[in-house]
Amino acid sequence: MVAQTxxxxxxxxxxxxxxxxxxxxxxxxxxxxxxxxxxHHPHLKPEGACRLCLVEIEKQRTLQPACTFxxxxxxxxxxxxxxxxxxRKLALQLLFSERSHYCMxxxxxxxxDSTDCELQKLGYRYGINSWSYPPDYAKPWPLDASRKHFVMxxxxxxxxxxxxxACNTIAANxxxxxxxxxxxxxxxxxxxxxxxxxxxxxxxxxxQVCPTGALTDRRSAYRGHDCDVTxxxxxxxGCAVGCGIEAVTxxxxxxxxxxxxxxxxxxxxxxxxxxxxxxxxxxxVLWPMVKQDGRLVETSWDKALTLVxxxxxxxxxxxxxxxxxxxxxxxxxxxCFFNEVLMSxxxxxxxxxxxxxxxxxxxxxxxxxxxxxxxxxxxxxLRQQKVVGHLIKRALDNEARLFVVNDRATELDRYAQVRLPxxxxxxxxxxxxxxxxxxxxxxxxxxxxxxxxxxTAQRPVILYGSGLTTTVYSALRALPDKVRFLPLISGTxxxxxxxxGLRPRPVHGAALYLMLGDDTTDGLPVTPRQFTVVQSAYxxxxxxxxxxxxxxxxxxxQKGHIINIEGRTLPVxxxxxxxxxxxxxxxxxxxxSMRMGSSLSYDQIHDISMAV
Amino acid sequence: MATQVxxxxxxxxxxxxxxxSFLDIDERLVELIGHVTLTSMPITDLKHPAEGxxxxxxxxxxxxxxxxxxxxxxxxxxxxxxxxxxxxxVFGGIPTMRNCANKEACLKRAYIESESTVDGRIxxxxxxxxxxxxxxxxxxxxxxxxxxxxxxxxxxxxYVLSELLAGRKPKLAGKNLDWH
Numbered sequence: 001m002v003a004q005t006x007x008x009x010x011x012x013x014x015x016x017x018x019x020x021x022x023x024x025x026x027x028x029x030x031x032x033x034x035x036x037x038x039x040h041h042p043h044l045k046p047e048g049a050c051r052l053c054l055v056e057i058e059k060q061r062t063l064q065p066a067c068t069f070x071x072x073x074x075x076x077x078x079x080x081x082x083x084x085x086x087x088r089k090l091a092l093q094l095l096f097s098e099r100s101h102y103c104m105x106x107x108x109x110x111x112x113d114s115t116d117c118e119l120q121k122l123g124y125r126y127g128i129n130s131w132s133y134p135p136d137y138a139k140p141w142p143l144d145a146s147r148k149h150f151v152m153x154x155x156x157x158x159x160x161x162x163x164x165x166a167c168n169t170i171a172a173n174x175x176x177x178x179x180x181x182x183x184x185x186x187x188x189x190x191x192x193x194x195x196x197x198x199x200x201x202x203x204x205x206x207x208q209v210c211p212t213g214a215l216t217d218r219r220s221a222y223r224g225h226d227c228d229v230t231x232x233x234x235x236x237x238g239c240a241v242g243c244g245i246e247a248v249t250x251x252x253x254x255x256x257x258x259x260x261x262x263x264x265x266x267x268x269x270x271x272x273x274x275x276x277x278x279x280x281x282x283x284x285v286l287w288p289m290v291k292q293d294g295r296l297v298e299t300s301w302d303k304a305l306t307l308v309x310x311x312x313x314x315x316x317x318x319x320x321x322x323x324x325x326x327x328x329x330x331x332x333x334x335x336c337f338f339n340e341v342l343m344s345x346x347x348x349x350x351x352x353x354x355x356x357x358x359x360x361x362x363x364x365x366x367x368x369x370x371x372x373x374x375x376x377x378x379x380x381x382l383r384q385q386k387v388v389g390h391l392i393k394r395a396l397d398n399e400a401r402l403f404v405v406n407d408r409a410t411e412l413d414r415y416a417q418v419r420l421p422x423x424x425x426x427x428x429x430x431x432x433x434x435x436x437x438x439x440x441x442x443x444x445x446x447x448x449x450x451x452x453x454x455x456t457a458q459r460p461v462i463l464y465g466s467g468l469t470t471t472v473y474s475a476l477r478a479l480p481d482k483v484r485f486l487p488l489i490s491g492t493x494x495x496x497x498x499x500x501g502l503r504p505r506p507v508h509g510a511a512l513y514l515m516l517g518d519d520t521t522d523g524l525p526v527t528p529r530q531f532t533v534v535q536s537a538y539x540x541x542x543x544x545x546x547x548x549x550x551x552x553x554x555x556x557x558q559k560g561h562i563i564n565i566e567g568r569t570l571p572v573x574x575x576x577x578x579x580x581x582x583x584x585x586x587x588x589x590x591x592x593s594m595r596m597g598s599s600l601s602y603d604q605i606h607d608i609s610m611a612v
Numbered sequence: 613m614a615t616q617v618x619x620x621x622x623x624x625x626x627x628x629x630x631x632x633s634f635l636d637i638d639e640r641l642v643e644l645i646g647h648v649t650l651t652s653m654p655i656t657d658l659k660h661p662a663e664g665x666x667x668x669x670x671x672x673x674x675x676x677x678x679x680x681x682x683x684x685x686x687x688x689x690x691x692x693x694x695x696x697x698x699x700x701x702v703f704g705g706i707p708t709m710r711n712c713a714n715k716e717a718c719l720k721r722a723y724i725e726s727e728s729t730v731d732g733r734i735x736x737x738x739x740x741x742x743x744x745x746x747x748x749x750x751x752x753x754x755x756x757x758x759x760x761x762x763x764x765x766x767x768x769x770x771y772v773l774s775e776l777l778a779g780r781k782p783k784l785a786g787k788n789l790d791w792h
Binding site: 100102106109110120124127129131138140 | 696712750755758785786790
């Protein structure tokens with residue numbers, strides 16, 4: 001039997017083609033025919049729960065759900081026949097009568113053109129203007145507001161189970177499930193505990209897929225329907241993974257962040273990238289400030305930069321610390337400013353670990369989910385690169401084996417088949433150079449076990465931190481070519497910084513330039529008498545002890561590039577317009593270098609950052 | 613004068629917003645009363661539908677006690693065609709939000725526990741209406757036409773009345789169908 005490459009079928013009188021394995025719904029969608037459905041989602045396996053997609057298929061005894069019915073050769077389908085439409089209207093009426101669907105105070109509710117509720121949209125489409133079956137008004141449906149960022153209102157839930165499927169197959173967190181049966185069925189967390197007390201990590205994937213107002217985001221509620229807002233694809237700067245996001249903005253405000261389904265993370269985000277970014281922030285620094293009589297006083301850019309140039313010129317040596325949470329262009333300007341203008345080597349990253357060692361072919365985020373063997377050596381991705389942690393759990397759901405190699409407990413421990421101990425050999429480094437920093441060693445027996453596991457695997461992925469001994473790195477490098485590597489870096493653009501020669505290390509100088517971007521830090525790593533300039537978007541303990549404070553952009557106002565853990569260069573797209581008085585840090589550095597009599601130019605910085 | 617179509621309206625447990633939306637048909641009201649006689653409305657001098665009955669009765673608000681139930685039944689009895697106007701009349705709406713709390717708790721909260729009340733007392737005069745479950749009017753009377761919205765757009769109200777005048781059953785769709 002020869003396998004067919006295309007299947008020919010007829011939908012609503014149109015001859016269309018389907019690929020083997022496609023359902024009627026998928027084939028119709030590809031041909032531009034949208035069959036109404038509520039529980040269907042392109043990134044989730046079909047469920048067949050809502051019964052909205054029932055269609056008439058010739059020679060079938062009854063109506064069939066298009067979302068699960070496989071397309072077959074010669075099939076004749078009617079999606080809007082009298083029978084199908086009557087069934088659809090009945091399904092809608094039954095859904096409405098099941099719970100208390102009060103549209104009037106739901107954030108998702110709108111007109112036929114503006115509604116964000118897929119249930120309401122279908123109600124409008126099929127001309128529903130009243131309910132055939134009265135709901136039980138006396139029944140109180142629970143409202144769970146115990147999570148910080150979003151709310152679950154069971155009165156608006158249609159039990160499509162998109163949230164349960166998303167939690168299981170996209171986030172692989174397995175928190176959500178279903179409690180009770182029949183008309184008492186409820187979506188629940190774990191053993192039916194409050195969401196806030198459950199194993200939920202607030203990744204928000206369930207929120208993104210919910211078709212109604214059952215799961216509602218708090219911060220963006222009532223602030224604009226989809227038709228009122230602007231969506232921009234961008235990159236999250238919360239950590240070095242660099243997940244693709246869709247930023248939802250309106251009137252120069254960031255309302256909400258959603259996962260980009262078309263990026264490597266495929267819609268998945270973590271609480272940091274999705275929710276923390278829209279939480280209230282500290283007071284914004286809008287104008288330069290100079291310390292006068294112990295207090296910070298606003299002043300002009302000209303006065304502030306003149307003062308800084310003067311004091312830097314006087315200082316014997318100027319030290320610089322930058323947050324890794326800045327694009328290549330800003331870090332290049334910083335490095336350039338110190339090397340060429342200040343003639344100082346005392347420039348480093350404010351925090352992080354040593355730059356990752358190159359070991360072999362880089363893994364992509366997709367490679368993690370497809371892996372059949374994963375080793376995590378010295379790192380805690382579930383805590384620090386959360387989306388990577390989720391992807392690892394997804395691979396484990398597909399029966400991948402996991403080795404965790406660490407000297408301390410990690411969040412992945414309970415999922416590992418094998419735990420190998422790392423030894424802290426900081427005192428007994430293999431070279432005098434290594435005695436200065438931490439080094440972790442894996443014994444020969446451990447390395448053999450790792451080798452054996454890699455041998456039997458077809459798609460092994462190894463995630464590794466920094467600070468391992470050269471023996472370990474050499475052993476990893478010697479593994480077969482099929483292994484893909486992913487460094488576990490903390491610090492959003494630490495990889496970009498490393499290529500510019502910036503690493504975290506102590507620096508010394510009579511003056512300090514601290515470039516914070518929109519990072520906040522508790523204190524200054526300085527001695528009290530140093531002249532300190534802090535460039536920061538927000539006021540924090542660091543800015544309060546500075547002599548000069550210069551404003552900076554927040555992540556959503558930045559433009560440039562970063563390098564993520566996959567080694568890919570990702571664009572940083574401005575989502576918001578910065579206040580007029582705030583300049584990008586590279587612009588500030590150019591202005592400063594001019595006042596110091598240097599000819600540092602924009603092109604110079606651009607060339608360096610392009611080379612990175 | 614040609615035989616005018618007679619229209620009466622009343623409100624139950626509602627906020628009067630739907631009647632305000634009715635007034636929002638603005639100048640078209642002048643055209644309307646060329647064909648229609650507005651006999652009794654809560655916003656005109658006469659409040660109750662005439663004994664002889666009217667062609668079109670309009671009800672806003674949900675049924676939530678014995679008084680509003682009586683008004684609903686009276687309007688149904690005296691109208692040939694009954695229109696449920698607004699989300700409260702059609703779906704039950706905001707008044708139904710108190711259904712999940714028991715009646716005693718509601719009365720106690722309103723008359724005794726509310727912050728500005730001093731020495732509160734739940735009224736128990738026998739002439740007062742008896743509290744019931746709040747529900748849409750179609751749980752009490754037969755409804756001929758549903759006009760949802762909170763409030764229904766003025767254009768939708770004008771459309772429904774125009775269609776009825778033309779002898780057609782109105783079909784709400786597009787901008788005229790707006791529940792929230």
